[in-house]
Amino acid sequence: MRQRLSSEPDRYRGRRRVPTPPRSRYAVVVTSAFVGAGVVALGAASQLPDAKNINPTVLQNLEQAATTGDALAERGDGERASRGENRDVSTKISEEQAEADAWLLPLEEYQFTSPYGVRFGKLHAGIDLAAPEGTPYKAVHAGEVTAAGYSGGYGYAITIRHSDGTEMIYAHSRRLMVQAGDVVKAGQVIGEVGITGYSYGSHLHIEVHENGTPTDPIVFLREHGVDIKLRIESVYGDLAAS
Template sequence: MRQRLSSEPDRYRGRRRVPAPPRSRYAAVVTTAFVGAGLVALGAAALPDAKGVSPSVLDELKQASITSEDAALRADSADRASRDRVETKGSSVQDAWLLPLKNYEFTTPYGMHSDKLHTGVDLVAAEGTPYVAVHAGTVTKAGWSGGYGYTVIVKHADGSEAIYGHSSALTVQEGQQVKAGDQLGLVGNTGHSYGAHLHLELHVNGKPKDPVPYLQDRGVDIKMQIEALYNDVSAS
């Protein structure tokens, strides 16, 4: 073995030798490294890497997407159908027949009274109670009419007419278009009247008809104060 000459430079002169860590510390360092690597591996496995996903899982995800789209389409179709139903119902408002009043007393019916034909029905209510059109049409009369007092006449699309008599005030004008349920005037005691009430007549082909069966055929029972909304009926 060659001996180092004292004249040769000592590469380690002036340097401190770092002692090796004890075996227990070395083991802890190695163990920590392995644990850290394991956590990284687990985190990587949790990421949705398409290359590592099972084909069956991809099929399930694809099917779920298709199902979601189908549900959205069905919901949109249902919404459109609902809007169509509302529009259809709205269009049938022109066919509606309604009661002219609420909370009245049905008194004098259509027919012969004291050797005279009572050509309508009388509905007793407090003076000033609003009354409405039983059916859509055009106001052909809005003013004073002899024994009927202040009167409104509405001509319907089928040619029939409704006459509302003895009003205390009128809220429409001649030529005005009205729908079933639109206010026409206020109950009164004008003309040849025995007290505050609404006199209602219905004329077909220029002749008076009994309002009770006529309205019953159209879903309105004026005696029982019952009405069926939006009945699609044809005039008789």
């Protein structure tokens, strides 16, 4: 377990510099569009039902940032225009800004099985998303890992502190792919769904703490453009809210 930690993050970290789009299938289509077929394939991708909540232009810019790599630093509007790319950027969002502000769904596929609130006479301080054991889950938002390890009823759990001080806990993991002190991006795979700790079945338990106190993740995430129940996420959630 511990020995893998040094290699696993590289596997997931270096590859993608942008938040993961809603479905991996979609990500593959869009990414390949830049490698091969170009804008035509991108247009087709934007018609997938899952793409409806993402501004294709923003996504295009993000993917472009990922493929141009270090050239990004020198990129200017002139260069973009000379490559004949879509300049219809109505929102002036830099790739870095969008990346930092993204709020994403933690899982590609899941079943919402339990809300926040009193359950069996006790506060269920988070929400439960059922998914098969071993399903990779992702950081909803960028932040610093303040805890990663086995923690009583939470089983193998990860705590991530966001820049605004709020914290998210991801619990019952089968496996963790980050350790305390790591800085993660939204969409980065950080662990695998499991049944460790006090868990009645394979699921991801998510908690949100504001000032150290649990709050309803459904409400909190909606304020950031993510709707767990409707399966909506936002690559520019904070920008949209501001």
